[in-house]
Each structure stands twice: as structure tokens, then as C-alpha cells.
Amino acid sequence: MARDNSVQSVDLLALENQVCFALAVASRRVIALYRPLLEPMGLTHPQYLVMLALWGKEPMTVRELGERLSLEPATLSPLLKRLEAAGYLIRARDPDDERALRVTLTTEGRRLRSQALAIPPAIMDVLGMDLEELTGLRDRLTDVIKRTEAMPPNS
Numbered sequence: 384m385a386r387d388n389s390v391q392s393v394d395l396l397a398l399e400n401q402v403c404f405a406l407a408v409a410s411r412r413v414i415a416l417y418r419p420l421l422e423p424m425g426l427t428h429p430q431y432l433v434m435l436a437l438w439g440k441e442p443m444t445v446r447e448l449g450e451r452l453s454l455e456p457a458t459l460s461p462l463l464k465r466l467e468a469a470g471y472l473i474r475a476r477d478p479d480d481e482r483a484l485r486v487t488l489t490t491e492g493r494r495l496r497s498q499a500l501a502i503p504p505a506i507m508d509v510l511g512m513d514l515e516e517l518t519g520l521r522d523r524l525t526d527v528i529k530r531t532e533a534m535p536p537n538s
Contacts, residue, residue: 438496442487
């Protein structure tokens with residue numbers, strides 16, 4: 384890819400020019416918008432992501448779930464324990480592979496999905512963005528994720 388000569392006139396170390404800064408601030412602020420919507424459901428944002436994954440496909444092994452969410456087992460395990468204690472899911476040994484833990488939603492966990500249906504429209508409303516704008520943003524961020532996945536470690 385050819386380098387643009389205009390890069391020389393930009394202060395590459397200015398905070399406001401950092402992609403990492405914009406992503407970090409946007410992430411914190413958007414996640415904060417979810418908090419009041421998730422509290423009545425008894426969920427934190429990371430727990431909500433687990434539930435979204437399971438509403439999309441269940442049962443899943445802990446390993447599959449970790450891969451789907453890009454979470455390490457040490458991060459995922461406490462989330463699953465809390466969701467199990469809340470009565471939203473069950474973790475049990477996979478009968479086909481005793482080494483694997485299978486995660487399945489309970490009836491209450493499945494029922495919670497109907498409450499969650501109100502969250503995406505509420506987020507769109509608060510952000511003042513329509514579905515097309517958010518889809519475009521998500522697609523760009525997904526592209527960034529894919530590009531970073533393709534990078535060798537320690538690059």
C-alpha cells in the first residue's frame with residue numbers, strides 16, 4: 384500500500400490523531416449507555432455478550448463460547464458462574480467429550496431474550512444513529528478486528 388505524503392504534515396503522536404484513543408473512548412462511552420438498559424435484567428455488559436452468543440446458538444462448549452467472544456477462559460469462567468448463579472444458564476460436562484463443559488440456557492435465560500429485544504432500538508435512539516449507520520460502523524470495526532487477527536503475534 385502506497386503511503387500518502389500528507390502523513391508527513393500530520394502530528395502522528397497527537398492524542399486526537401490516535402485510532403486507539405478514539406476506539407477506547409467510544410467503547411467506554413457506548414458500553415456505559417448499555418448499563419441502565421441491562422441493570423433491570425440483572426446483567427453486566429460482558430454477561431450480555433455471553434447471553435447474545437447463547438441466544439444465537441446453544442448449546443456451546445466453553446471453548447466455543449470463548450472463541451466466539453474472543454475471551455480467555457480465565458475471563459469467561461467467572462461470567463458463566465455468575466450467570467449460572469442467576470439461573471440463566473447451566474454448565475455441564477459434554478456427554479460426547481468429558482473434558483469439555485457445555486453451556487446451555489435455562490428457560491429463564493431464554494425468556495430474558497424477549498426483554499433484550501428493546502436494547503438495540505434504545506441504543507440507536509440514544510446515539511441518534513439509524514440501522515444503516517450502525518451497520519456501517521460495525522462493518523468497519525469488524526474489518527479492523529479481522530485485520531488484527533491476521534497479524535502474527537508480537538508484530
